[in-house]
Amino acid sequence: MTYLRLALAFISAAIIAGVIFARLGRAKGEGRQHWRAVGLAFAALAVLTAVFDSAMIAMGLFHYDASHILGVKVGLAPIEDFSYPLAGVVALPGLWMWLTRERDREHRQSRKYLLSQALLASRPVSWINTAYPFAAAMLLTTREVTWVLVLGTFYFLIPYNLAMYGINDVFDYESDLKNPRKGGIEGALLPPRLHRPMLWLAAATNVPFLVVLALAGGPAAWMSLAVSAFAVVAYSVAGLRFKERPVLDSLTSSTHFVSPAVVGLALAGAVVTPGLLALLVGFFLWGMAAHAFGAVQDIEPDRQAGIGSIATVIGARRTVRLAVVLWLIAGLAMLATPWPGPLGAIIAVPYIVNCAPWWNVTDTTAGGTNAAWRRFIWLNYGSGFLVTLIFILQWSQAS
Template identity: 50%
Template structure:
C-alpha cells in the first residue's frame, strides 16, 4: 500500500491530461489563449488556497496523513498529493467547458459545414466535397473522447474497491474501457446511424461524428483490431464469471447498432442496453478481481442501471423529430417527448430510492450525486414533441454533471477503501 495516494492521483490524472490534450488540439487562436488564461489563473488561485487551508486544517488537527501512504513530500504540513485536486479542477473543468463550447472543427465529420453554421436543418450534398479527414482523426472523434472516462472510471473504481490496489490487470482493463471500448461502441453506432445522423444538427462535433462513407469499413476494422487483443487478455486473466460478463458487454455494444439486431430501435430495450454499456465495465471490474456480487453490490448496480436508462431516455427526447424523419424508433418516438421526460425523471427517483434503501453506507451516499440530474430533467416536464429540441441544453449539462457525479462517487470509493475499511 506504500504511496497509494500517489498511485491513485496518477491514475485519476489520465482523464485530466486527456481533457487538456483535447482542448489544446481542438482550440485555435483566441479560444486557445482564453483557455490558457483560464487554466493558468484558476490554477494559481486554487494552489494558493489549497496550500493555505490544507496547512491550517492539518495544524488544527482536523485531518492527518500517514507518510507510509504518500510519497513523503510535503509543502509545509500538506502532502504534495493534496495539490492534485486543485490541479485537476483548474485544468479539467475549463478544458471540458472549452471543448464543449468551441466551434466544431473542420476535421470532425464528412467535410461539410455544420447545419447550425449553414442554416440548414439537413446536410446538403456538396458537389465538390472535400476529402474526408485523416483516418486517425476520424477514429478519434468517433470514439467520443469526452465520454471516455464514463466507461473507464466504473471499471477502475470497481476493481480498486474490490482489491484495494491497482495492478497490471487494473491498468490494462482501464485502458481498454477508456479508448478501444468507446471506439467500438460509438464507431459501430456511427456507421449504422449514418442516414439519421445526416439529418441531426447535433452531429458533427463533440456529441457525435458523422462518418464519411469511405471511412465506414475502416472504422469497423479498427474497432475489431483494437478490442480483440484486450478482450483476449481480460479473458485469460479473468474468471469464467468475468468472461461471461465481458461477452455480454460486447454483445450489447454490437447489438445496440448493427442491422438485424438494432436494440436502439426497440423502445425501452434501447434505454436498458445503453445503460448496460456503462454498468457492465463496473461488473467486469468487480468480478475480474474475484469479488462476490452481493446484495449490496447489486443494489448499487441496479441504481447505476436506472441512472443510465434515465439518461439515455432523456437524451432521446431531443432527437424525436430527426428519428421520426429517418423512420427510427426509440423510447421517445413511442412515448412522445413529455412522457419520456417523465419516464427519465421516474428512473432517476428510483435510482435514488434504491441507493438509500438497499445500498450499504457509504455507497448509499452516491444518491446525492443523482440530485442534479433530477433538477435538470424536472425543468423540462412541460415539453411536447414540437418543443422537444429545447432539451438539448439540458442534455449538454449532463456532459458536465457526469464528471461531477463521477468525482463524487470516486471520493466515496477512496474513502471506503482507505478510511472506512
C-alpha cells in the first residue's frame, strides 16, 4: 500500500468521525467558529510538521521509499506527512466537544458518562507533559524504540494522568464546587456518585502498567516507580493530602512531572553524571515554580474550603516572586549541562515574562493570575517545540 492510500483512508475516517462528533457535540451557532478554529490549528500544525520533518530527514533519522510517495514536498517533508495532523485536528476537537456536551439525567448515570468524565478529568491538554519526559529520557539513553518505551510512553500519557488528576478531582470536590475554573480544560467537576467508580478506574488502569514496567526493570526502576505512584496518591487522598502541606505541595507536584523522566532513565540503565543531575534539578525547580504559580489563582477558593497551600500560607505576592526565582534558577541550572543542553536556559524566559507582571499581586487580586496560568498551559507546547529541537540536535551529534 502506498503512503497516499494509507493517508487517504486515515483522513477519510477522521473527517467522518470529526463531522459526526462536532454535529452531535456543538451548540447551536457554533459551526463556523468550530471549523475556523480547526483551520487555524491545522495551519499551525502544518508549519510544525514541515519544520520537524525537514529537520529530521536532513539529519538522516529516517527516509521514505520514493516509489511509495507522490514526490510533492514542503521543504523535505512529503505531502503525505501532512495527512496525520490534518486527521488529528479534524477528529479530536469534535470528539472533545461530544465528550463534554451537556447530557440528560439518564445518560449521566451510564457507563459512557463515567468514561467521558474520566477523560475530561485526566486533562488531555496536559498529557504530553508526563509522557514526553519519559520517552525523551529513555530514547536518548537507549537510542532505540522498544516495547518498554512504547508501553511506558502510553502509560505516562493516559493512565498516569487519569490517576493523578482523577484522584485529585475526587478528593477536591468540596473546594472545586467553589472554583469557577472547574468543569472544562482545567479539570472535571465530578458528581459524588462517580467518585468511587473513578478511583476504581484509576486503579484498574494503572496497576497493570506499573507491574509490567517494574518487571521490565531492576531495583532503580522499582524505586522510581514506587516514588512516582506514591506521589500521585499522596498528593490528594485523605489522611496524606500533601497538597495541603505548604512547600511539600510544590515538591510533590514537581515529582509528578520529573518522576516519569527518572523512570525512563532507570529502565534504560542510564549512567548518572553531573550534567544529568543538573538537568533533573533544573526540571524539578521548573515543576515547583509551575505549581506555586498555579496555586496563586486558587487562594480564595482554597481558603474558603479550609485548604492550605504554599500560596495561602506565604501569600500571593511572595508566591509569584518565588516562582520567578525558581524559574530563573532552573534556567541557570541548564547552563551546567553538556551541549546542547545550555540552549534549554532560553526556555525559562517566556515563563518568567508571563509571571513577572504579577510581581506585586495581592491576595484579593490573585484570581486574575488565571489569565497568565492559561497562557502557561500553552507555553508548555512552545517549550516542547524548543526541547524537541534540542533533542534532535543532541541525537544528531551522537549519531
